[in-house]
Amino acid sequence: xxxxxxxxxxxxxxxxxxxxxxxxxxxxxxxxxxxxxxxxxxxxxxxxxxxxxxxxxxxxxxxxxxxxxxxxxxxxxxxxxxxxxxxxxxxxxxxxxxxxxxxxxxxxxxxxxxxxxxxxxxxxxxxxxxxxxxxxxxxxxxxxxxxxxxxxxxxxxxxxxxxxxxxxxxxxxxxxxxxxxxxxxxxxxxxxxxxxxxxxxxxxxxxxxxxxxxxxxxxxxxxxxxxxxxxxxxxxxxxxxxxxxxxxxxxxxxxxxxxxxxxxxxxxxxxxxxxxxxxxxxxxxxxxxxxxxxxxxxxxxxxxxxxxxxxxxxxxxxxxxxxxxxxxxxxxxxxxxxxxxxxxxxxxxxxxxxxxxxxxxxxxxxxxxxxxxxxxxxxxxxxxxxxxxxxxxxxxxxxxxxxxxxxxxxxxxxxxxxxxxxxxxxxxxxxxxxxxxxxxxxxxxxxxxxxxxxxxxxxxxxxxxxxxxxxxxxxxxxxxxxxxxxxxxxxxxxxxxxxxxxxxxxxxxxxxxxxxxxxxxxxxxxxxxxxxxxxxxxxxxxxxxxxxxxxxxxxxxxxxxxxxxxxxxxxxxxxxxxxxxxxxxxxxxxxxxxxxxxxxxxxxxxxxxxxxxxxxxxxxxxxxxxxxxxxxxxxxxxxxxxxxxxxxxxxxxxxxxxxxxxxxxxxxxxxxxxxxxxxxxxxxxxxx
Amino acid sequence: xxxxxxxxxxxxxxxxxxxxxxxxxxxxxxxxxxxxxxxxxxxxxxxxxxxxxxxxxxxxxxxxxxxxxxxxxxxxxxxxxxxxxxxxxxxxxxxxxxxxxxxxxxxxxxxxxxxxxxxxxxxxxxxxxxxxxxxxxxxxxxxxxxxxxxxxxxxxxxxxxxxxxxxxxxxxxxxxxxxxxxxxxxxxxxxxxxxxxxxxxxxxxxxxxxxxxxxxxxxxxxxxxxxxxxxxxxxxxxxxxxxxxxxxxxxxxxxxxxxxxxxxxxxxxxxxxxxxxxxx
Numbered sequence: 005x006x007x008x009x010x011x012x013x014x015x016x017x018x019x020x021x022x023x024x025x026x027x028x029x030x031x032x033x034x035x036x037x038x039x040x041x042x043x044x045x046x047x048x049x050x051x052x053x054x055x056x057x058x059x060x061x062x063x064x065x066x067x068x069x070x071x072x073x074x075x076x077x078x079x080x081x082x083x084x085x086x087x088x089x090x091x092x093x094x095x096x097x098x099x100x101x102x103x104x105x106x107x108x109x110x111x112x113x114x115x116x117x118x119x120x121x122x123x124x125x126x127x128x129x130x131x132x133x134x135x136x137x138x139x140x141x142x143x144x145x146x147x148x149x150x151x152x153x154x155x156x157x158x159x160x161x162x163x164x165x166x167x168x169x170x171x172x173x174x175x176x177x178x179x180x181x182x183x184x185x186x187x188x189x190x191x192x193x194x195x196x197x198x199x200x201x202x203x204x205x206x207x208x209x210x211x212x213x214x215x216x217x218x219x220x221x222x223x224x225x226x227x228x229x230x231x232x233x234x235x236x237x238x239x240x241x242x243x244x245x246x247x248x249x250x251x252x253x254x255x256x257x258x259x260x261x262x263x264x265x266x267x268x269x270x271x272x273x274x275x276x277x278x279x280x281x282x283x284x285x286x287x288x289x290x291x292x293x294x295x296x297x298x299x300x301x302x303x304x305x306x307x308x309x310x311x312x313x314x315x316x317x318x319x320x321x322x323x324x325x326x327x328x329x330x331x332x333x334x335x336x337x338x339x340x341x342x343x344x345x346x347x348x349x350x351x352x353x354x355x356x357x358x359x360x361x362x363x364x365x366x367x368x369x370x371x372x373x374x375x376x377x378x379x380x381x382x383x384x385x386x387x388x389x390x391x392x393x394x395x396x397x398x399x400x401x402x403x404x405x406x407x408x409x410x411x412x413x414x415x416x417x418x419x420x421x422x423x424x425x426x427x428x429x430x431x432x433x434x435x436x437x438x439x440x441x442x443x444x445x446x447x448x449x450x451x452x453x454x455x456x457x458x459x460x461x462x463x464x465x466x467x468x469x470x471x472x473x474x475x476x477x478x479x480x481x482x483x484x485x486x487x488x489x490x491x492x493x494x495x496x497x498x499x500x501x502x503x504x505x506x507x508x509x510x511x512x513x514x515x516x517x518x519x520x521x522x523x524x525x526x527x528x529x530x531x532x533x534x535x536x537x538x539x540x541x542x543x544x545x546x547x548x549x550x551x552x553x554x555x556x557x558x559x560x561x562x563x564x565x566x567x568x569x570x571x572x573x574x575x576x577x578x579x580x581x582x583x584x585x586x587x588x589x590x591x592x593x594x595x596x597x598x599x600x601x602x603x604x605x606x607x608x609x610x611x612x613x614x615x616x617x618x619x620x621x622x623x624x625x626x627x628x629x630x631x632x633x634x635x636x637x638x639x640x641x642x643x644x645x646x647x648x649x650x651x652x653x654x655x656x657x658x659x660x661x662x663x664x665x666x667x668x669x670x671x672x673x674x675x676x677x678x679x680x681x682x683x684x685x686x687x688x689x690x691x692x
Numbered sequence: 693x694x695x696x697x698x699x700x701x702x703x704x705x706x707x708x709x710x711x712x713x714x715x716x717x718x719x720x721x722x723x724x725x726x727x728x729x730x731x732x733x734x735x736x737x738x739x740x741x742x743x744x745x746x747x748x749x750x751x752x753x754x755x756x757x758x759x760x761x762x763x764x765x766x767x768x769x770x771x772x773x774x775x776x777x778x779x780x781x782x783x784x785x786x787x788x789x790x791x792x793x794x795x796x797x798x799x800x801x802x803x804x805x806x807x808x809x810x811x812x813x814x815x816x817x818x819x820x821x822x823x824x825x826x827x828x829x830x831x832x833x834x835x836x837x838x839x840x841x842x843x844x845x846x847x848x849x850x851x852x853x854x855x856x857x858x859x860x861x862x863x864x865x866x867x868x869x870x871x872x873x874x875x876x877x878x879x880x881x882x883x884x885x886x887x888x889x890x891x892x893x894x895x896x897x898x899x900x901x902x903x904x905x906x907x908x909x910x911x912x913x914x915x916x917x918x919x920x921x922x923x924x925x926x927x928x929x930x931x932x933x934x935x936x937x938x939x940x941x942x943x944x945x946x947x948x949x950x951x952x953x954x955x956x957x958x959x960x961x962x963x964x965x966x967x968x969x970x971x972x
Contacts, residue, residue, distance in 0.1 A: 062873055080876040092870040096892040096968050105888055109878045139968065 007035040008073060008195060009059070009163055015067035016054055028054055030221040033068075034214060036163075041189060041196045043206040045254065046216035046225075047261055052199045053167055055216075059197060060086045060165050072162065082110040085156035089168040091148040093140040093155075100127065100136040103155045110159050126158035129188060146177035150184070157188065164189075166198040170205065179238060182208060190235060203254045207232075208241055213250075215257050218265045226257055249349030256299055263300065298514040301330040302521065305342045305354035308335060308551040309455055310474040310562050311383040311502050312355055313541050314583055316550050318528035326527075327520040335549065338454035339424035346507060347374045352514075353521060355382060356505035359426030359599045361622055364505075366609040375508035378591050379624035379631075380522045382502040382529065384582040386561075387429055388477040388491040389436065391469035392462055396487050396570060403440035406489070410447055418448045421462075421470035423455050426609075431602040432495050433471035438673040439655045444606070445675065462486050473501070474581070475551065475558040481569030482557035488568040491561075493577060496653045498586065500595050511624060518624070522631040526589055533584035538563045591628055593619045594661055598651050601664050607675030610682040615664065748939050756939035771923055771931065775944070779951060781923040782913050785841075786955075789848025790909045797853045797905070798898055801860020802890075811861060822854030826912035830919060840920040844913065851912040852905035856898070863897025864890065892967075899963030906959050910952045925951075 016029040029051040036042050044052040057063040059070050061080035070077040072084065093102050103123045111119055127133050130150040140148055149169060156164055169185075170178040186209060189196055200206050206213045210230050217225040232244045241247055302324075306312040315333065318324050324331040334351060336342045343364055345351035361376040391400060400406050410418055420437075422430040434444040444450055453461060453470070459479040461467040469486070470476075480486030492499060504525060511518050531537055542563055546555045560567055562581050565574035582588045596619050604611040612618050632638070651659040657670055668679050704712070733750045740749035748756065764776035804811045826847055833846040871893060875885045917926025925948055932940040 060877065062876060080873070080879070082878055084877070086873070086877055088870055088873070090870060092874050094871060094874070094889065094892065096895075097888075106878050109880050109884060 007071075008038040008040075009036040009197070010071040011035075011055070011059065011068075012071060013068040014055070014058060014065040014070065016051065016058065016063070017066040027221045028219055029065075030223050031068075032216075032222075032224055034224065034227070036195060036197065038195055039193045040211050041198070041209055043198045043200055043210040043213045044216060045200055045203070045206050045213055045258070046222065047218055047258065047265070048201065050216045050219050050261075051222040052216055056086075056165050056167050056197060056199050059163070060084050062086075082106070082159045083162045084165055085159055085161035085163075086165045086167065087149070087152050087156050087169045089171050091140070091145075091152045093148055093151055095140050098137050098139055099132060099143070099151050102140070102151060103127065103158055106155050107158050122158055126154040129157060130154040130184065144177070145173050146181055149173065149181060153181075153185065153188075157192070157194070160192075162195065164194045164196045166196060168199055168201065171201070178205070183238065185209065186234075186236065203251055203258070206254070207247065207250055208236060208238060213254065215254065218261045225261070226253070228253060245348055247348075252349050256301075259301060260299075297328055297517045297520055299352070299517045300328060301332070302352040302517070303332050303334055303345075303350065305334045305336050305345050305351040306550075307339065307342065307355060307455060308553070309386075309476075309502075310545065310551065310558060311386045311581060311583075312550065313532045313545055313581075314382050314525050314528040315355055316544050317531050317537075317541055318524045320544050321528065321531060323524040323527045323531075324521075327524040329517070329520055329524060339427065346376065346505060349507075349510075352510060353504055353506040355502050357424050357427035357429075358500045358503050358595070359428065359431060359603055360424065361503065361505045362596060362600055362603060362618075363426035363609055365508075365618065365622055366603075366612065375621065376505050377508045377511050377622055377624050378503040378505050379511075379518065379627035380504040380525055381500045381589050381591055382504055382525065382583070384498050384501050384588050385492050385579060386473050386501050386581045387432065387471060388474070388488045389433060389469065389471045390458075390462065390477045390480050390486040391489050392465075392467070392486055393484065393569075395468065400489070401570070402489070403436065407440045407442055410442060414447070418468045419466060420444075420448050420450050421453045421458050421467045421472070422450060423458075423472055424452060425606075426599075426603060428492070428499055428501055428599075429471040429473070431599065431606070432492055432499070434606055435602065435653065435656070436490065436495055438671065441673075443673045459483065459485065474561055475553045478557040478560040478567070479553065481560070481567055482554075484569075487570045488566075491566070491577065491580065493579065494654060496651070497579065498582065498588075500592065500599075503591065508621065511627070515627070518627050519631050519634070522627055523635055526584075526631055526635060526637070529583040529589055533582065533588075535563075589628070589632075591623045591625060593623050593625075594649050594651065596623060597661055597664060598659050601659070601668050604680075605668050605671060605674045605678045607677045610680060611665065611668070613681045613683050747942075753939040753942050756937075757943045760940065760943060771921075771927065773923060775925075775928070775947060778923060778925045778928045778944075779947060782917065782925045783951070785844050785917075785924070786848055786906075786909045786913050789845040789913075790852050790906060792845075793849045793851075793853040793856060793905060793909075794902060796849075797856030797901065798860050800853075801857045801898070801901070802864055802894070804857070805861035805864025805894075806890075811865075818854060818857060822858070826851040826908065827915050827919070830916055834920075840922060844916045844920055847912050847916045848909045852909045855904035855908070856901040859897045859901030859904070860894060863894035866897065867893045895963070895966050899959065899966070902963070903956055903959050906955050907952065910948075910955055914948055 011032055011034050014029060014032045015027065018026045018028060020026050032055060034042075044055060046052050054063060058065050059077065061070075061077045061084065064078075077084070093099075094105070097105060100123060103126050104119075107119050107122050107126075111122065114122070124133075127136050130153055132147065132150055132154065135143060135147060140151070143151070149172075153169070166185075170181055173181065182205060188194070189209075196209075198206075198209065207230055213228040213230060214224055215226045215228070216222050228250055230250060231246055232241055304315060306315045319331055319333055334345065336345065336354075339357055339360065342351070342354045342356060343360060346354050346356075347364070356376075356378070358381075361378045364374050364376045366373060391406070395406070395409060398409055400409050420433065422433055424430065430450070434450075437444045437448065442448060451467075453467075455472050455476050458467070458470045458472045458476045462470065462480050463483065463485045469489075477486070477488055481488060492501075504522065506518065532541060542555055542559055545551045546553060546558055551558065560574070561577055566577040566580060567574040579585075597615065600609070600611065600615060600619075603609040649661070653659075657667065659667055665679055665681065668674065671678075736747075737749045737751065739745075740747050740752075754761075760775055764774040766774040767777060804814055829847050829850050830843065833843040833850075834840075837843045837846060867890060871889050875889050880888065913924070914926040914929070917924040918930040921927050921930075925944060929941055929944045929948075932938075932944065
C-alpha cells in the first residue's frame with residue numbers, strides 16, 4: 005500500500021498538575037492511501053480528536069510522528085484543512101468573506117479575479133450562493149457546517165480532517181450533509197480522516213474504520229474494512245450483506261469498551277471501600293465472569309410456538325442474566341427470516357428447525373452455503389398432523405383412509421402445509437405420506453407457510469391439512485376446523501425438533517459466549533420440564549410479545565390432556581413437549597445424518613460424500629459437553645457415534661449410519677435426484 | 693371573516709402602519725413611565741407645598757428657571773452663559789479626555805492582553821489604581837500640570853482608562869481557541885491575524901469598557917468642575933448653590949442625567965456599528 009499519510013508510532017503524553025504524566029494515546033500507527041476515507045471511532049475521551057489535531061499539526065505528538073507525502077508534519081497548514089465540530093466561522097464576516105479570508109490567505113500567488121472565482125466555486129459546491137452575504141448568526145447549524153466544508157475544500161487540501169463534523173446537527177440535516185460530503189469526496193478524490201462517534205455515519209462514509217480503545221493509553225482496538233461499493237446511498241447501504249455484521253462488530257467493540265471502563269471504575273470503588281466485602285467480592289466475581297465473555301449483549305431470534313418456551317423462560321426467569329448475558333429477543337414472522345437474520349449477522353443465534361443448520365450449510369435452494377453449527381437441541385416432539393374437518397366427515401381416521409380419500413378424487417389436489425423445507429414437519433409429514441403410499445410431490449400439493457398462518461388457511465379451505473408445532477394444531481381443534489390424525493409420538497417419539505443455531509464463524513469467535521448461552525438455555529429447558537412450572541410458563545408464553553395465542557388451547561398437550569378433535573376423549577400425552585428429560589438437549593450426529601438422508605431424499609440438499617466431516621463441523625458436541633459439566637450434569641459422553649445406534653420410525657427400515665445412501669435408495673417414493681453424491685468444499689473455518 | 697373585515701378597511705401606507713403598530717406596542721410602556729413621573733412630581737408637590745419648604749416644589753422650579761429653559765443659548769460673558777454652553781464646555785473636556793483614554797487604553801489593553809508575562813506584572817498595579825476615586829486624582833494632577841484645564845482633562849483620562857484597559861485585555865485573552873486554530877491552519881500573518889481575528893473578536897469587550905469609561909468620565913467632570921471653576925455644568929451647579937438658587941440646581945441635575953444617558957447610548961450605538969453579524 006502506498007502510504008500517503010502515515011501516523012507512525014504516535015504517543016501523546018500530557019504532564020499533570022501533580023507532576024505525574026497522563027498517557028492519552030499510546031503507540032498508534034496506521035497508513036492512509038490517497039483518496040481514502042478513514043474514520044476514527046471510540047468513546048469520548050479516547051483521544052481521537054487529539055489524534056486528528058496531531059495530523060492537523062495543531063498539537064505535536066510526544067513520541068513518533070505524522071508523515072504526509074514523505075514529509076513530517078510539524079505545524080498546521082492549509083494542505084490539511086480541518087472542519088471543526090463547532091464550525092469555527094468568524095461571526096463578523098459573511099459567508100463569502102469567511103471563505104475569501106481563507107482563499108486570499110492561502111492562494112496569495114493567484115490574481116485577484118481568479119481567487120474570487122475560487123470563492124464562488126466553493127459557494128456553489130455546497131449550494132450556498134443564496135446565503136453568501138449572510139452572517140453566520142443568521143444561518144442554521146447545517147448551513148454553517150456547509151460553509152466550513154466549503155471553506156476547507158476551496159483550498160484544495162491534500163487531506164480533509166473532520167472532527168465530528170455532523171455531531172451538533174439534527175438527524176435530517178446530518179443525512180443530507182453526509183450525502184453531500186460523500187458526493188464531494190467522490191468527485192474531487194479528497195483524502196479524508198474523520199472523527200465520529202456515530203456507527204452508521206462511519207459505515208456510510210468510510211473505506212476503513214479505525215476503532216480506538218478507551219483512554220488512558222488509548223490504542224487501536226480493531227480496524228474494519230468497509231467493503232460496500234461506491235457510490236453509496238443511505239438506503240441501499242443498509243441492505244448490503246456486510247452492513248449488519250460490520251455494524252454489530254463496531255457496536256460490540258464500543259460496548260466492550262464501555263463495559264471495560266465501567267469495570268475499571270467499579271474496581272476502584274471496591275478497592276477503596278471498606279465493609280460489606282462479601283457482597284462486593286461476589287459482585288466483582290459476577291462482573292469477572294461476564295467480562296470474560298467475548299460478547300455480552302446478544303440478539304436471539306425465535307418463532308411464536310409453544311416450543312420457544314426455553315428461550316422465553318431463559319429470558320423471563322433470568323437464566324441469561326445469570327450467565328452474564330444481556331439478550332434481546334426478536335420474534336420473527338417465519339423461518340426464512342430467522343435464517344436470513346443469522347446469516348447476515350443481525351441475529352447472534354436463533355431457534356431453528358432441526359434441519360436448518362444442515363440446509364444452510366449445504367447448498368439450499370436460493371441461498372449460498374453458510375456454515376451453521378448447533379450445540380444444543382432445544383426441544384423434542386411437539387408436532388402433529390392436522391387435517392380439515394371435511395376429511396373426518398369423509399371417514400379419514402388413519403393414513404390408509406387418507407390414501408383412499410386422495411385416490412377417490414385425484415383431480416382435487418389436496419393441499420398440505422409445512423413451515424420450512426428443512427423442518428421436521430416437512431420431513432416427517434413426507435415420510436408419513438410416503439409410508440402410506442402417497443407421493444408428497446405428486447399426489448398432494450405441499451406448500452410452505454409460517455406456523456401462525458396454518459389454522460387460518462385450513463379454515464379458509466386453502467389447505468386440507470398441515471404438520472406444525474403447537475399451539476397451531478390445537479387452535480384448529482379448538483376452533484372446530486380441524487382434527488389431529490397423528491402426533492409425532494406416533495411417527496418418531498423423541499425426534500429432535502428445534503435446535504440452537506449460530507454461524508460457524510460466530511461460534512469460533514465467541515466460544516465462551518456460546519457455552520454461556522447453551523448453559524442458560526439448558527437451565528431453562530430443565531425448568532420447562534418440571535411440570536409444576538408449566539402453568540407459569542404458559543402464562544409467559546401467551547403474552548402478546550411471545551406467542552400471543554389464547555391459553556385455552558395452548559395448554560393442550562403442553563399442560564393438559566391432548567384433544568385430537570375427533571370426538572374421542574382427550575388423551576394424556578406426557579412426552580409431547582420434551583425439553584430436558586431423557587438427554588433431550590444432546591445434539592446428535594446420528595439424528596443429523598438421518599435428517600440429511602431425508603433432505604436428500606426429497607431433493608432439498610445434495611448428499612455430501614464427506615458427510616462425516618460435514619457433521620463433525622456442524623455438531624458442536626464439545627460446547628454442549630462443557631456446558632453440561634459446568635452445570636453439574638453428566639453429558640453422557642455421546643462424543644462419537646455409538647456403532648449400535650439406530651433410529652426406528654413407526655414404519656420403514658431401521659436407520660444405521662453405516663450406509664446412508666443405501667437407506668435413501670431403499671425408499672420407493674423419493675425425488676428423482678435423490679441419492680446423488682457430491683463433494684462439498686467446506687469453507688475453511690476462521691478461528692479468531 | 694377576518695379577510696373581509698380587513699379588506700373593507702381603507703389601506704394605509706405601509707410605513708404608517710408600521711409606526712402605528714410600533715406606537716401601539718410602546719404606548720403601554722410610555723403610559724406607565726409617564727404616570728410614574730407624574731406621580732413622583734405630584735408627591736414632590738404635596739410634600740413641598742406650604743411655607744418655607746426644604747426644596748421648591750416642581751411648579752416653583754419651573755417658574756424660577758423658565759428663563760434658563762427657554763433660552764439655553766445666551767452669553768453674557770464670563771461664566772454667565774446659557775445651559776447649552778455650560779454643557780458643551782463640559783462635553784468638550786470629556787471628549788478630549790475620553791478620546792485620549794480610549795486610544796491609550798485600547799493600545800495598552802491589546803499589549804498586555806496578548807502578553808501573559810506583562811499582564812501578570814502590571815495587573816496588580818491596575819487593580820489598585822482603578823479603585824482610586826476620580827476626585828482623589830485632582831490635587832496631584834493640579835500639582836503636576838499647574839493649570840485647571842489640563843488637570844480636569846487628566847482626571848477624566850485617568851478615570852476612564854482603567855475599565856478600557858482591563859476589558860480590552862480580557863477580550864484579547866478570550867479570543868476563542870477555534871479562531872486561533874483557523875488562523876494557524878491558514879497560516880495568517882501577524883497583521884492579518886490582528887485585523888481579521890484579534891480585533892473583531894475583541895470589539896465587544898472593548899465597547900463594554902468604553903461604555904463604563906464614558907459613564908465614569910461624565911461622573912468625574914461634574915465633580916472636577918465644581919472644584920476648578922470656569923464655564924461648565926459642574927461649576928454652574930456649584931455657583932447656583934453659592935447663590936442659593938435651588939431651582940437652578942435641580943434643573944441642571946436633570947440635564948446632567950439626560951446627557952449622561954445619551955452619552956451611554958451613543959457609545960453603545962457606535963459599538964453595534966463595529967460588530968457586524970452580531971457576536972456569538
